[in-house]
Amino acid sequence: MKVATRINSYFREGDKSLDRVFAQFEHVGLTHVDLNYPEHVAGISPEAMREMLEAHHLKLNGTALRFRSDFINGELGNADPAIANKALQLCHEACDYCRAVGGTNVTIWLGFDGFDYSFQIAYDRVFKQLVKQFQAVCDYAPDLLVSIEYKPFEERSYAFIDSMxxxxxxxxxxxxxxxxxxxxxxxxxxxxxNPAFAADIFGAAGKLFGIHLNDGYGAQDDGLMIGMATPVKTLEFLYYVKKHGYDHAIYFDTFPVIEGAEEECAQNIAMLKMLDGAIEHVGMDKIQSVIDSNDAVQAATLVRELFCSMGR
Ligand SMILES: [Mn+2]
Incomplete structure (x- = not known):
């Protein structure tokens, strides 16, 4: 199982040294790293980054774009062609860095392409512009996987790419x-x-390139430890992730604020392994046969069986 977590959780404790964080990643049992681009790579050449990762037996999963101040009124979909082009260039740089360090995935979350007011943006113009921009990124780096991370709101009141x-x-x-x-x-x-819904649709289409696992109550981006709020939904989600042969890193996008980052990460790894073990124990065929029966009572029986299989 390939696992990664949020570097910034570890920056809260101690200095902002990636070497120190990577040592802790190795110690807790993580295998992969996602770097925010450009903030995590500032002043570090791809060669130096590759060496630092190798020294801690870690691999780069990929880079994740972080658009900052220039882009607060939109990134790839910005109405100003100069700013939209600047956002595209940043994506190209993130592709180059990812490839040079041996990563495979470039994750693009457009937190500022969206709107706060009625009559503020031209929806169809933004849609068509985003399509052209994503085509440009994909054609720039045909050897890499370019992946859209969507979020319904925040930074903007309404994100443009907001849903499955x-x-x-x-x-x-x-x-x-x-x-x-x-x-x-x-x-x-x-x-x-329902997370499993998207995992099945995109997984079956061969379009599931990345997973950010965490948990929450739905009203906001809680970033809670895995399985702590919605364990049944998490089990169903992990079932489809497994069914469709997902083979990239599972990244814990959690926000330990009071908790120690390493203890919190260890808990996520342990929970993921336990939930995955329960799915293995009950068996993929058995689970699929319950789904195919289209019967809520059988589904409830299955959930009890999964719970009883945990830690066995
Ligand atoms: Mn995320």
């Missing part, structure tokens, strides 16, 4: 093999989506 539905429309319109989706579990709860 809109993301699916973008994927279809962009029509590139190397464009897919990163499913962030909490973001889906915020949109009142």
């Amino acid at each position: 539905g809109l993301t699916g429309m973008i994927l279809a319109a962009v029509d590139r093999k190397n464009l897919g989706v990163t499913l962030d579990y909490c973001h889906m709860l915020m949109k009142h989506e």
Whole structure:
């Protein structure tokens, strides 16, 4: 199992040294790293980054775009062509860095492409512009997986790419093999989506490129430890992730604030392994046969069986 977690959780304690954080990642049992671009790579050459990762027996999963101040009124979909082009160039740089360090995935979350007011943006113009921009990123780096992470709101009151539905429309319109989706579990709860639904649809289409696992109550991006709020939904989600042969890193996008980052991460790893073990113990065929029966009482029986199989 490939597992990664949020570097910034570890920056809260001690200095902002990636070498120190990577040593802790190795110690807790993580295998992969996602770097926010550009903030985590400032002043570090790809060669130096690769060496630092190798020294701690870690691999780069990929880079994740972080758009800051220049882009507060929109990134790839910005109405100002100069700013939109600057956002595109940043995506290209993130692709170059990812490839040079041996990563495979470039994750793009457009936190500022969206709106706060009625009559503020031209929806169709933004849609068509985003399609062209994603085509440009995909064609720039056909050897990499470009992945859209959607979130319904925050930074803006309404995000443009806000849901599995809109993301699916973008994927279809962009029509590139190397464009897919990163499913962030909490973001889906915020949109009142059932995470397993998207995992099955995108997984079956070969478009599941990234997973951000966490938990929450739906009203906001809580970033809680895995399985602590919605364990049944998490089990169903993990079932489909397994069913569709997902083979990239599972990234814990959790926000330990009071908790120690390493203890919190260890808990996430232990919970993920326990939930996965329960699915293994009950068996994929058995679970599928219950789903195929389309029967809520059988589903409830299955959930009890999964709970009873934990830690066995
Ligand atoms: Mn995320």
